[in-house]
Amino acid sequence: MSFQEYQVVGRHLPTEAEPTPKIYRMRIFAPNEVVAKSRFWYFLRQLKKVKKASGEIIGVNVIHEKKPLKVKNFGIWIRYDSRSGTHNMYKEFRELSRADAVKALYQDMAARHRARFRSIHILRVVEIEKTEDVRRPYIKQLLVPKLKFPLPHRVQKVRSTFVAHRPSTF
Numbered sequence: 001m002s003f004q005e006y007q008v009v010g011r012h013l014p015t016e017a018e019p020t021p022k023i024y025r026m027r028i029f030a031p032n033e034v035v036a037k038s039r040f041w042y043f044l045r046q047l048k049k050v051k052k053a054s055g056e057i058i059g060v061n062v063i064h065e066k067k068p069l070k071v072k073n074f075g076i077w078i079r080y081d082s083r084s085g086t087h088n089m090y091k092e093f094r095e096l097s098r099a100d101a102v103k104a105l106y107q108d109m110a111a112r113h114r115a116r117f118r119s120i121h122i123l124r125v126v127e128i129e130k131t132e133d134v135r136r137p138y139i140k141q142l143l144v145p146k147l148k149f150p151l152p153h154r155v156q157k158v159r160s161t162f163v164a165h166r167p168s169t170f
Contacts, residue, residue, distance in 0.1 A: 003029045003099045003106075005063040006036035012050045023058065024048065029102040029122060033060055043121075065097035073128040073139055074101035080109065081119040092136040098125050 006028050012021040024044055030036035037060060041052045074093050079086060091108065093101040102122065109115040128134055131143045 001031050001103075003031055003103050004036075005029055005099050005102075006033065007059075007061045007063055008036055008040040008057060009059045010040060010044065010050075010055055010057040012055050024050075027063065027125075029099060029125075036060060065099070068097055071096060073134055073143075074098060075124075075126045075128050075133075075135075076101060076105050077123040078105065078109075079121045079123055080113070080115045082113060082115065090135075092128070092134065092139045094139055094142060098127070101125065 007025060008028055009023060009025045011023045012018070014021060026040055026043060028036045028039045028043075030039055037057060040057070041055070044055070045051050071094060074095060076091050076093065078089050078091065080089065091105060093104045093108075095101040095104055102125065105122070106117060106120065109120055134140050134143060
């Protein structure tokens with residue numbers, strides 16, 4: 001499942017008491033626009049007293065990566081519900097885009113903590129510009145200048161056993 005980053009903008013429906021309601025904007029990672037809208041209403045219902053029946057979505061935009069070919073380090077703050085309780089967490093990923101980093105996060109959380117998509121709330125995704133700001137050793141080890149990946153025990157290809165050549169009888 002590939003993720004895209006959406007900017008969803010919505011508000012409460014105008015009423016006589018409040019003709020110009022406050023506008024809310026969220027950046028949501030979702031596989032498609034329908035899920036992005038659904039997550040928007042889910043979070044807005046938790047944070048403010050607005051639900052889908054009494055609100056409207058003003059706009060949904062896809063946010064594209066500025067430099068999709070540059071490898072970047074990302075820090076992600078999340079909150080997730082496990083079998084025992086709710087936990088806050090900070091994780092780092094090295095990916096090409098924010099959406100790829102979030103995809104890696106969901107894979108990692110599913111593998112290490114058996115956390116599902118529905119139980120993970122992404123609080124913040126930040127690109128780490130400075131190498132000093134990287135906290136995790138599994139990302140720090142990749143920031144070494146002139147990094148090499150040696151291939152030990154390379155076996156040279158030997159001539160085939162079944163090569164036609166003149167027999168030597170002496």
